[in-house]
Amino acid sequence: MDSLLVRKLSHFVPLLPAEIELLKDMQSAELAVRRHREIVSEGRRYDTLFVLLDGFAARSRVVGNGGRQILNIVLPGDFIGFPGCFFESALYSVSALTKATVSRIPHARLVALFDTYPRLAAKIFWSFSCEAAMYAEHLVDLGRRSALERVAHFLLELHARLQLIGLADDRTYQMPLTQEQMGDTLGLSVPHVNRTLRQLRDDDLLVIEHQQVIIKDLDAVASLAGFKWRYFQRFGLPGQLDATDEAKTLQVVAISA
Amino acid sequence: MDSLLVRKLSHFVPLLPAEIELLKDMQSAELAVRRHREIVSEGRRYDTLFVLLDGFAARSRVVGNGGRQILNIVLPGDFIGFPGCFFESALYSVSALTKATVSRIPHARLVALFDTYPRLAAKIFWSFSCEAAMYAEHLVDLGRRSALERVAHFLLELHARLQLIGLADDRTYQMPLTQEQMGDTLGLSVPHVNRTLRQLRDDDLLVIEHQQVIIKDLDAVASLAGFKWRYFQRFGLPGQLDATDEAKTLQVVAISA
């Protein structure tokens, strides 16, 4: 069975068999990370990319006055290291929200990929674009949506992302975040997150119990949140980078090598 | 003289002379865009990247209830098209805030770059990382900063970015945004932007008059806003991709090929 990384990437860009092999080959042995432990620390140098194989993690920044902003939630199959990994030192911390396992991809391997297998490098970078699009969506959330819309939108996005990797079924999924962590991602205080969840529950739209999200009325929640699929659409690359075009790809590799 | 694009890119990653030539060559003739005109429209397919050569532009999204969120301000030398250009249809609109001129880079040229000149492609993608980092910073703004901090931080960031391309001097720069546009980027209402600017003025920290920002007390504003350079640092690629180290670079290619 394919790894979650492969499964997620192929949702966006078709992967050649050789590329799947290469992805597998690039990763180190699995590495266990304990809950609350930092995988990447803000301000520190680091020269490896990670892939989250299992568990939840959060990319975050602490701000002067003691507050904290979670930039995004990292799910299994996601890369850890963009965009910070391209700077002198990490711009943000990434810490495990649950027990997690990761594998490492040495930075040098990624760089080398540009020479040896540019098309795979391109595909990986495209997945980074997807991540940037999620940031942008999050921006709209914080800038222009009410607390109710934010919470609803957040939970729907998580649902959609988890479904993509087979970790959520139709209406429910496990969601290990505390209300404090939700508040930190949505720019809300803990009590208000709580009240907002209560309202969703009272309105029979959505319940969280025992870390399980149960969406009672998907359409209503989606319309309340203004949720659209957007960045989950497939990439649009007419003809190019297409898995059915293997001959051409291999030829290119030969030339550039 | 080098173009602004080259000048900006070289701040982050060293460019080889051949790469500079190539960048120049990839761009179409200049294209004039009138104020308020959309360069890219949300939801529409489009298959070219743009480079903003002159003027200001904004990447934005309209939300259900009539509001609008500006995701970031596009300055001369910036690419237009990330991350939206990698999706079926544009995720956001980009519209000119002033009279502007752009040049086009056909999407196909960029894709081809991965085969013909992967290292330049890599550098361009690295500049996209920088953009993603700005999104993240903007997230912290909206999530965890007060109106006063937001406005101050925003104006300092613009100042720093404009200095990078030689469009701002020590303490002043031209800033063509209306208060409404500032409000749309900072998630604030027009009256409140106004009151906040007034406060900055009353405290002798910063003035805007005739579309000119005058920073009276840079240190005070910076500390108020918690402004740090962060994503303006150079990229940290020890040895690799370094223009002064071409021999080693080639060696890496040879090994990994």
Added chain:
DNA sequence: CGGTACATTGAAGGGGCTCAATCCACGTGG
């Protein structure tokens, strides 16, 4: 059994919004 982590609820206050009026600079046509 006490301790810790987290959820829940209440009361009070404030930061920022909405609504609305006014002002100002500028361009345009009569």
Added chain:
DNA sequence: CCACGTGGATTGAGCCCCTTCAATGTACCG
């Protein structure tokens, strides 16, 4: 040359969403 229209800045009054502070409840764990 002036009247008018328009886009934008400015200011005020009232209110509401969300925060802060604080207390209580509850599950789990050593």
